Amino acid sequence: MHSSIAFATLAFAAGVLGQQAGTLTTETHPALSMSRCTTAGCATESHSIVLDANWRWLHSTSDSTNCYTGNTWDSTLCPDAATCAENCALDGADYEGTYGITSTGTALTMTLKVGSNVGSRVYLLGPKSENYVLFQLKNREFTFDVDVSNLPCGLNGALYFVEMDRDGGMSEYTNNKAGAKYGTGYCDSQCPQDIKFINGEANIAGWTPSTNNANTGTGSHGSCCNEMDIWEANKISAAVTPHVCNKAGQTMCTDNTTCGAGDDRYNGVCDKDGCDFNSYRMGNTSFYGAGKIVDTSSKFTVVTQFITDDGTDTGTLTEIKRIYVQDGVVIQNSKSDISGVDGNSITDTFCKAQKTAFGDTDSFETRGGLAAMGEAFGRGMVLVMSIWDDYAAEMRWLDAPYPATASTSKAGVVRGTCGADSGVPATVEADSPGASVTYSDIKVGAIGSTYS
Ligand SMILES: *[C@@H]1O[C@H](CO)[C@@H](O)[C@H](O)[C@H]1NC(C)=O
Ligand SMILES: *[C@@H]1O[C@H](CO)[C@@H](O)[C@H](O)[C@H]1NC(C)=O
Numbered sequence: 265m266h267s268s269i270a271f272a273t274l275a276f277a278a279g280v281l282g283q284q285a286g287t288l289t290t291e292t293h294p295a296l297s298m299s300r301c302t303t304a305g306c307a308t309e310s311h312s313i314v315l316d317a318n319w320r321w322l323h324s325t326s327d328s329t330n331c332y333t334g335n336t337w338d339s340t341l342c343p344d345a346a347t348c349a350e351n352c353a354l355d356g357a358d359y360e361g362t363y364g365i366t367s368t369g370t371a372l373t374m375t376l377k378v379g380s381n382v383g384s385r386v387y388l389l390g391p392k393s394e395n396y397v398l399f400q401l402k403n404r405e406f407t408f409d410v411d412v413s414n415l416p417c418g419l420n421g422a423l424y425f426v427e428m429d430r431d432g433g434m435s436e437y438t439n440n441k442a443g444a445k446y447g448t449g450y451c452d453s454q455c456p457q458d459i460k461f462i463n464g465e466a467n468i469a470g471w472t473p474s475t476n477n478a479n480t481g482t483g484s485h486g487s488c489c490n491e492m493d494i495w496e497a498n499k500i501s502a503a504v505t506p507h508v509c510n511k512a513g514q515t516m517c518t519d520n521t522t523c524g525a526g527d528d529r530y531n532g533v534c535d536k537d538g539c540d541f542n543s544y545r546m547g548n549t550s551f552y553g554a555g556k557i558v559d560t561s562s563k564f565t566v567v568t569q570f571i572t573d574d575g576t577d578t579g580t581l582t583e584i585k586r587i588y589v590q591d592g593v594v595i596q597n598s599k600s601d602i603s604g605v606d607g608n609s610i611t612d613t614f615c616k617a618q619k620t621a622f623g624d625t626d627s628f629e630t631r632g633g634l635a636a637m638g639e640a641f642g643r644g645m646v647l648v649m650s651i652w653d654d655y656a657a658e659m660r661w662l663d664a665p666y667p668a669t670a671s672t673s674k675a676g677v678v679r680g681t682c683g684a685d686s687g688v689p690a691t692v693e694a695d696s697p698g699a700s701v702t703y704s705d706i707k708v709g710a711i712g713s714t715y716s
Pocket of ligand 2: 547549551596598599
């Protein structure tokens with residue numbers, strides 16, 4: 265930190281100019297490459313990853329006074345939403361020291377890193393750090409290696425796509441001077457209301473500090489967009505889940521109804537439940553897990569194919585297929601063992617049948633189903649990787665009986681071998697502060713070109 269004085273001086277000068285990207289810590293993005301493949305072979309692209317803005321130190325543009333401490337805003341720097349955005353700067357991140365994020369250049373490891381921070385979320389960032397890398401996945405397959413052997417019950421190592429603005433909203437919102445370089449503009453199908461800045465404004469109206477999390481709270485605004493969960497998993501269970509919204513691109517919701525909060529869960533802009541394929545939940549309890557067919561005690565490859573009706577990039581998305589590869593063996597996804605639900609892939613027919621069999625509300629088809637997911641791919645989506653524990657539902661929707669009130673003999677209730685009382689963040693963080701996930705060898709390309 266020999267140059268900290270120089271950086272501090274720069275930050276103060278920048279404050280005068282009304283910038284809102286802090287420079288007290290230098291922002292150095294860890295490198296992460298990926299490959300683009302055709303049937304002729306693969307070519308490497310050098311990229312980097314950027315930490316989401318919500319995890320960053322937020323302080324005054326003129327000095328190191330916190331704008332946000334614990335889970336409350338400073339009322340002097342943040343008297344209203346716009347002034348707060350003008351007064352506060354997002355600072356650079358110490359990726360390894362503060363957040364436990366390291367990269368070899370081809371393999372990214374994210375640790376839970378329990379301390380003043382818990383978990384993290386990063387995006388794949390393109391050349392010159394100006395824009396996120398946009399992916400068009402129709403008629404493509406997306407492949408990566410993952411090691412979940414150090415991710416116990418209650419944790420989620422997630423790799424997914426969301427329809428964020430490519431530049432993090434910087435060109436659209438004049439108060440956002442930080443942009444993709446500082447990880448701004450997050451949105452997903454839960455219309456998250458814990459995001460501190462949405463559309464260039466602080467989310468301070470109605471801000472309510474969490475009762476069970478010292479670092480977070482929720483405001484009255486949320487940030488909604490289409491989401492394709494390629495991978496939400498731990499050592500016990502895994503799910504692949506498209507979620508769609510009835511609006512294109514990132515949208516700010518401003519009340520409980522449009523945000524789908526609380527009792528309005530099914531009334532919002534987005535489908536919060538999604539249409540999930542979790543092998544255990546679909547009745548095959550011997551397929552995924554430690555020592556099982558896909559053995560989660562060591563690394564394996566996850567292939568996800570996005571099939572269109574006419575086999576072209578402009579066709580309608582009709583099917584999402586999953587294939588695993590481990591120790592050179594190609595393993596097709598397990599088939600559904602649920603009565604009335606057929607197949608081992610996600611189609612609109614599968615989704616409707618599964619919702620009926622499990623008695624779940626179908627908010628996926630009512631917002632456009634797979635075709636809507638494909639339209640989001642056509643516009644381009646951003647790659648997200650994260651590690652997190654769940655302060656809302658203890659991750660039991662992924663790896664345990666859920667909901668708690670339902671009988672475990674009812675189809676669709678049990679999602680993995682974790683206990684009915686598992687996943688409580690305080691317990692998970694105390695027991696597994698060093699939990700981690702490694703994502704590596706990311707590839708995207710023509711169907712059949714990324715694995716063998
Ligand atoms: C909005 O939903 C939350 C639960 O998510 C609830 O606590 C709050 O009272 C609701 N607000 C209104 C105005 O209904
Ligand atoms: C689980 O999936 C594997 C692989 O497809 C299959 O061989 C096995 O029979 C399935 N088990 C059950 C109970 O369906």
